[in-house]
Amino acid sequence: MSWVDDEPQTESTQRRTTRSSLPTYVPPNLRNSVTGRNVFVKPFGFTTDSSDRFNRAVSSRGRGRGRDGGRGRGRGGGRGRGRGQGKFWVPSGEANYGSNTKENTDPFDIVEKFDELEVFEDTLINFDAYEDIPVETSGFDIPPPVSSFAEIDLGKALSDNIGRCRYVKPTPIQKYAIPIALAGRDLMACAQTGSGKTAAFCFPIISGILRDNTMTPVPKWGVKVACPRALILSPTRELSCQIHEEAKKFAYQTGVKVVVVYGGSSIDQQLRCLEQGVDILVATPGRLVDMIERARVSLQKVKYLALDEADRMLDMGFERQIRKIVEQMEMPPPGARQTMLFSATFPTDIQKLASDFLSNYIFLTVGRVGSSTDLIDQRVEFVSDMDKRNYLKSLLNAQWANGTHGKALTLVFVETKKGADALEQWLYKNGFSSTAIHGDKIQMERERALRSFKTGVTPILVATDVAARGLDIPHVAHVINFDLPKNIDDYVHRIGRTGRAGKSGLATAFFSDKNIPLAKALFKLMQEANQEVPPWLTQFAEYYGSDDDGGRQGNRYGGNKFGSHDIRNDARVMSGNYCYSSQYGDSVAPANSYVANTYVAPYCADYAAPASSNFSAASSQSYGRVHDESDFTDGWD
């Protein structure tokens, strides 16, 4: 039974069956306007009528007209502007900030556009999979968690959207992070991907912007500098796009404008989007710096800063860029802004760097149970580099023979961009329908590869680490680490591409002699996850493993039931009365908080047997309900 079946009959569930009650999408140029058939545009720049934005959805529902009525009658108002950024319709410039009196006389056009949006159809999370997860917080005056969205005053507009997304109750990270963020506190949050992180920082940001009585800064003719009130940074273009899509759903009909900018695609188009006004800017670092240096974006109005995949953002290659943005470009200092860092892993050295950006922050870590790791069956095989291709071939053939090739997607990680291309070619020659994604491809190719993988056109995707983090691709049944990463954190992120949203997944690693430095960390991780560890790996771990370095550079190992722990607790530099730690217990955390999901897995011979249960059946251990496959699509982390 699908969990939707016993979902309480809320307004949102009824809406699914009663099409006519679908709310109407109001494009930005019509927001804050009176509802109904005779839609008119209020002049931009007015500052009245903003006090109740927080508690009133900008609604124009109730027309109850058929959805097809407007076909073929579009005014062409969009004229393709801004379309490259996604499905959302971006209005033409003159309607937006021209004479301010222009009427949109054809609301049907809007209905038509709404059809294209499918805004709320694809945001589903298995909330029951997130029960009973151990959570740890530390810091001063920690706001208590909530157990339902109803307890939090997010405002009507946002609450409506939460309902539309069919978010029945908050995930653990949301239960804790949202009250903390609403209290205006800085936050360092550690949670697995797929646990609702995006919503956890988007809700407070949107709510905060709505509470702020001042209207969105008005774009005027000739004024080309955008002043977002919130900035969300992420390490890859695709991830930024995903956060953007997600944030738009939450900001729907609130009047809060979300814009994304990233490299590899037309900067002019993105600048035009910014000219329409922006409250929340989602960005990758490079393009953002570019725009700031061109004086098209200013960070001086930023009140909220969120870093997704924060550990990557503060990693070697990124740190300088991030520091530049956060410390040298008009950004209000810590304390004057609210800073939220999110990641699945938070190594010690990264926490030290991050504390520069934070002010009296609260550390929050959510255990791995129920998030995803316990749903992933991890296997590791010793394969020499020479044999990897043939090994992969037989693996894929076994999968094929097992009849699991249908919707089941296989994600193959390799070390290098060249390696990705080479392996894709080889797979193609061997009759496998595959595609590749890496940073040397042009953006269009990257997006096309991702799309053709997502849709199952090419059910095998060969990827570099560009696809390792944050990307939520539904139906990834198997992650193969053709080349293992150097760092165990990267391994955690990579296998997190499967086993998402309450489904089980399979992760196979090809371990060669080059990976011996990773042996100990991998061993520990698999042991914690109650995975079957092959004897040879145990041996490697014993003979070659050093004590402090668990495959992480420096002192990065936070090996407990949580992804990491607050370094302030072991720093001992805090004054005596500074009591950080406090444990919450919805449930008692078991000594080993991974749930067993183990198969003895000598390769191929019995490959098909466990695979059948892995590829199609969802593990229901420790969870109440299990989703239908169709229940899940693109939710973001």
Place this chain on the structure above:
DNA sequence: AAAAAAG
């Protein structure tokens, strides 16, 4: 030594 992110 590699990947990502600016062009």
